[in-house]
Amino acid sequence: MSIPVITVGQSREDLVGGLERLHGPVTVVRRCAELSELLAACQSGLARAAVVAEGSEGLTSSLVDRLSAVGVAIIALTDNPDEAARLRAIGVASALTGVESAALSQRIAEAVAQLTGAGPNTAFRSGPADPGAALRTVEAEPPAGPEEPGPGRIIAVWGPAGAPGRTTVAANMAGELAAEGKEVLLVDADSYGASIAAALGLLDESAGLAQACRLADQGLLDREALEKVAVPVATRSGTFSVLTGITRADRWTELRAPALTLVLERARQIAEVVVIDAGFCLEADEELSFDTMAPRRNAATLRSLELADAVYAVGAADPVGVPRLVRGLAELEAAVPQAAPIVVMNRVRASSVGRGPERQLRDAWERYGPASGLEAFLPFDLAAADAALLGGSLLLEAAPESSLRHAIRQLVCAPAQQKRKSSVFSSTAGRRAKD
Structure with a gap:
């Protein structure tokens, strides 16, 4: 032949x-x-x-x-x-x-x-x-990408439309892990509304992730190049690096899936934990277009979730946010069946769901929610969140005694529970908190 x-x-x-x-x-x-x-x-x-x-x-x-x-x-x-x-x-x-x-x-x-x-x-x-x-x-040429996969773990923070607090959770997860002494890389992969740079007060207009993808696309992304593109963020408790997101939504074509794959493979080599702030949209309608090889708007989100070792699904604890999360989890299961998300309720407060908000949410979830159980509850602490955002800092600096800060810390820094094959972190913060 x-x-x-x-x-x-x-x-x-x-x-x-x-x-x-x-x-x-x-x-x-x-x-x-x-x-x-x-x-x-x-x-x-x-x-x-x-x-x-x-x-x-x-x-x-x-x-x-x-x-x-x-x-x-x-x-x-x-x-x-x-x-x-x-x-x-x-x-x-x-x-x-x-x-x-x-x-x-x-x-x-x-x-x-x-x-x-x-x-x-x-x-x-x-x-x-x-x-x-x-x-x-003679052996054939080695496959694309790094010769050996890095030992780092990838954590993706995802949530449905409606700003349930993905960026706040992802950024503070990175800060808490850095405070534990881990080497952390925070990646803003939201192709619709990248906001990590603004949340951390970074005067960066270079779109670090887009730069890294461009170098990866050309086969020039090595360890040194990735470390140079990433922006260091120093806190009183530790330092982590950030790959900032695209500066305009119309630059989404720069975040192509093959290049992003190489970036995340390299990221595993330079960081113990890679935290990704993922976009909300999981649609793949672009595949129905005439040119099936054209770049896809949601490729960055889908590829991040596919490569993640742990996926945290964040939803807002209110009558609008909960149904959105339920529908979003169904879409997530269809788009990325292997995700096995850790479901987190954010902004939990009695004024939105009634007395005993955690009990109310658990009862409603067991009755109407999907198979994935609620793993953690993050309290609504508007003053602490506003102080951190105003100062372009993390909760561990702006409000170290905040209940929200402690809940996020317990969520990501608690000892790993062997409940899933991926050895993802889990939390019992919601079970221990008082109703």
Whole structure:
């Protein structure tokens, strides 16, 4: 079985001719002048592999992801070892520009087999006299992303529409974990209303997460680059880093899922805990559009929840917020079945639900709510929250004795309970509080 191949750039005639003269391993079906032409040809189903002889600098993680989605493996020719390392980081196999046709044919077969999940020598083979057969002991290019996953854990704070307090909870979680002596990275991945920078009083207009995604897309995001992009935030009890969100909602296209995946994988390497302030919307309606490979508005939220080790679902404890949370949890289960959220009721007060607010909420939840039980209650402490917001600080600085601060601390810093396979943190704060 022959592999249809598209070449890009002014490749050497003897290279293309050599591939065609092999009669079996590969077949060159088109020669493209630039990457945009390559993308159009591959999306039409014309090829299963692409050889980029020139212009490999234009290859990005997003482009590779789009080509991989239509079953096309990419092999780039370069003599620059730094460029070869960058290509490996975004999932592109490489070969020297002077590679022999038979060796390139074998590399193409290996890349296609790796993409399809087949064995490297089972689907596409050269003839018995193929001199490239001696190359079969050489390992294929490593997959995209870091060589080894980092040990850090990812916590995503999510909640339905209506501002239930996601940002307040996420920021103070990061602060409390830093106060415990952990290395923490706070990520603002809300593509609708990023507000971590404003809440912490950061005069930052650089959109740190967008910068990190851009570097990841180009295969240039290493540990040092990520640490440089992140903004340090110092408190009296500890220091943590922040990847600020996009400065305008129309910049959501910069938070592409493939790039964000690489950013979070790198984040695991530099932080013990990564706390993500996720957006509210879980819709995937963009998939119904004509161009199914177009960037998706909610990709940042969905990918954050998919990669998280623990998901905290925050809802407002009032007659409007509770039904929103119930509907949101159903949408979350449909969009990210593995999430297993920890449900947190925020702004709990008697004036909104009646006397004994925690008991009232538990009774209503057991009667009408989903299978996920209520794990914690965060009291309504308007004075403390306003003081923190006004000062651009955290509760541990603005109101260290606040009941809200203590509830968040107990929620995230309590000993891990082995109630779920993901070993997520859980809290009994709500059960211990008085009605």
